[in-house]
Amino acid sequence: xxxxxxxxxxxxxxxxxxxxxxxxxxxxxxxxxxxxxxxxxxxxxxxxxxxxxxxxxxxxxxxxxxxxxxxxxxxxxxxxxxxxxxxxxxxxxxx
Numbered sequence: 390x391x392x393x394x395x396x397x398x399x400x401x402x403x404x405x406x407x408x409x410x411x412x413x414x415x416x417x418x419x420x421x422x423x424x425x426x427x428x429x430x431x432x433x434x435x436x437x438x439x440x441x442x443x444x445x446x447x448x449x450x451x452x453x454x455x456x457x458x459x460x461x462x463x464x465x466x467x468x469x470x471x472x473x474x475x476x477x478x479x480x481x482x483x484x
Contacts, residue, residue, distance in 0.1 A: 390463040391455070395448065397480030398472030400425060400436045402443040406455035406462075415454035419443040437475030444483045 391414070394405045400421040406414040421439050425431045452458060467484035469477060 391457060391461055392464045392466055393448070393451065393459075393462050394466045395444070395480050395484050396468045397440045397444065397476045397483075398468045398470070399476060400431045400439075400473075402440050402447045404444075404448045404451035406451055406457065414457075415451045417447045417451045417454065419447050431473070433473045433475055436473055437479055440476050440479040444479060448483070 390409055392407050392410070394407060396403045402419040402421075403417060405416040408414050419439075421431075421436060424435055424439060428435075465484045467480050469481055
């Protein structure tokens, strides 16, 4: 069984493909540290906007690295909390 996991709970956009609940086939992370560094912390609005930009490329890369397509997935898992509400909404809506 292959599961796509999505996390957008804070400022990193990430997606992984996991086989049988134990084996990580791919794990892609898009980091936003450079965006938030100049503000001295995470700016929720900027984080959620960047998730919107990065969610599709990150998921696409995770699927490509695992050599699978969406039709091969048995399920999609997504983080729905705790976290920044705007960021979480991006991940949940995409999933």
